[in-house]
Amino acid sequence: MRNHTTRRAFGALAVACALAVTATACGSDGSDGTAAGPKDIAAALEKGGKVTVWAWEPTLKKVVEDFEKKYPKVDVELVNAGTGDKQYTALQNALAAGSGAPDVAQVEYYALGQFTIGDSVEDLAPYGAAKLAKSFTPGPWNAVRRDDGVYALPMDSGPMAFFYNKKVFDKHGVEVPTTWDEYVEAARALHKADPKVFITNDTGDAGATTSLIWQAGGRPYHARGTDVRIDFDDEGTRKYTATWQKLLDEKLVAPIGSWSDAWYKGLADGSIATLSIGAWMPANLTSGVASAAGDWRVAPLPQWTKGDKASAENGGSSLAVPKAAKNKELAYAFTEFATTGAGASSRVAAGAFPATSADLESKAFLDAEFPYFGGQKANRIFAESARNVSTDWSYLPYQVYANSVFNDTVGKAYVSPVKLSEGLAAWQEASIKYGADQGFSVGK
Template structure:
């Protein structure tokens, strides 16, 4: 997962995307593209590679150009036109515009896991089940496979994973005598200790990010979104959500978190570099973000397991993306063959990992080379062992809303005030739920609040 823009830029893009995502009503989402082609077989993929042709691929991964070059070298009859869309809201907006217009979509697209359901329900992506992709299930981690195996179909292949961990600045921890927290109760204790010692420093920050909030609810055992095709239940006040807010509310109310520094802003990177923010609870891809964007922190940062609720080892996942075949593709067999190579071929995965990506393939995650890596940035720590352990304990059964982009765009207006005013998050979650129930019903879904 790559974050190139500041939060302010991201908000501007999301505002534009909201106008388009608002058109994701059940009747208009597919724009007449129709259902997936189930006449294709695994043999068609190999035949397509031999016959060759040209396909277009949209994405944002730093490794994509090198992967395309390697693929074309292996299959000289195939040409892949790669378009770097920038990722995030800009990518989703561009892709949804093409879907809505009924033309202009690529053959293959990178899609974040939380966005995939809305394109699946809109019949915009190809079901890959008939192509033998179901036989690849055991090659991927359970949580990432569950992100693409939806609604009785297989709608893509995982690219990366975002098992969560605690990234912390060891120098700051040592300077103030902090103990690496293993539970959320200990996290609160250490946050209070640091603030008491130096009010200019925070153990962590939280600017009010919807993806972080839902990931935290997931770890706590929450299932706020239940989707059965067009029937949706929203329960942002379930036991798991309340378990999380019981931990997070005191941190906000006691001003123990930095809620003013926008995530991904220049100020945020500076705070990570000078120790003003001493920890980050985030996905595995954060290792690459720190390494590439916070050079002054080299040698100071370490990785520890995500704090838990007592003895419960459950973790969560944040971020990650897949590769899909768009239904507009006129050469679905060749596009599917490229997706299979892109996400599954050892050469492709190796290129992705060399760029700092965290793989979703079990063999690579458990390889000696991966687990034994000792990056200098993290003081020679074997950080991948920590991240792999997290990936094995990610809470199962998670679902996203079919309109997750829109839901994220209204988070700051509903839950955001709790971060600004240091008040009860539950009230914000209640408002977020009500707004999503209203929106979903307006778009043709049957939405209930549990």
């Protein structure tokens, strides 16, 4: 779920394959687990064949077993071609070479744009995907759509929530913040009570930054086709920048990178007291911070305006079908099976956070108690967050590259006198220049 990108020139964004969709009208009635679509999907399942899936998400292993059991004539090969950026590079190389591409590929939401703008993934609407709109929660569904097309199916989601160490807050008599202004006050109170305690950690993270800007109402990215606008000076972005700058100026944020050994230690001993992150985080706390079981709780994300319920997504992936896929109908059948119905439910049971409305609203899901959080029914908070995600957010069609230069621009605000607003302005300029160099029409 976390994004680690290295700086690399992501050219060849306009990779295009000559293969076209050969779909006929009408088709399955949905009784076999697939939505109504071309007749040849049902025929392809009956005929059988091989489907190669590139993905790193561990819960897909059980999905593959279940799919092959349901459709014994289909052989699914699950390949880990690398996590995130490494797989995207391998996929783009295969597409450019004209061989070696998988039939299905896991693609994080922020990265999907570079494949849709390059016309290298199938529009799944003709296969029946458009009829699945109500099957998914708004945030993930919006992330896989462009214009009238559906270019992947949501696999999971990351509506944000506020994870806090109740033991630390209780010890120092600090109230759990419900607004970001209260968050700053809580940061001051905790650090004053114990200089070893910080409200959170941050050394600069593109995903976390854009998610909090999203929640604040900022919309720095606007993209339609090859026309792109980037503006990190809108009102929502300024709200985020002003608040986070206070925390940095007053040294109230631990200068520790997420997912490091020091980070896990801080979460365990209480010196890092909160996390504002996606709803997929519980499994990471349970496995990586086991010694703090019972200390942590979950609350709604603090609000920029008291009384609001705004949220945003942080992380999450989809399954896409490359245009170079050899078995498109089988690929779509697997993609739908893995993201809806039985496939989605088995993944949720294994710890994935659902992008499907049915799973998110089920009594079993909502009533699940988390021993790690003292028996709290945390899924109720996550589900409420998912319902409050604004759906008008968009990423750049080259967000993978933009994120890779975040530390070269915004990251300077964490290690030098450079202000966050200056870092964001530099990130904006770097992103504009890159986009223009790649042939996009880019402005502010």
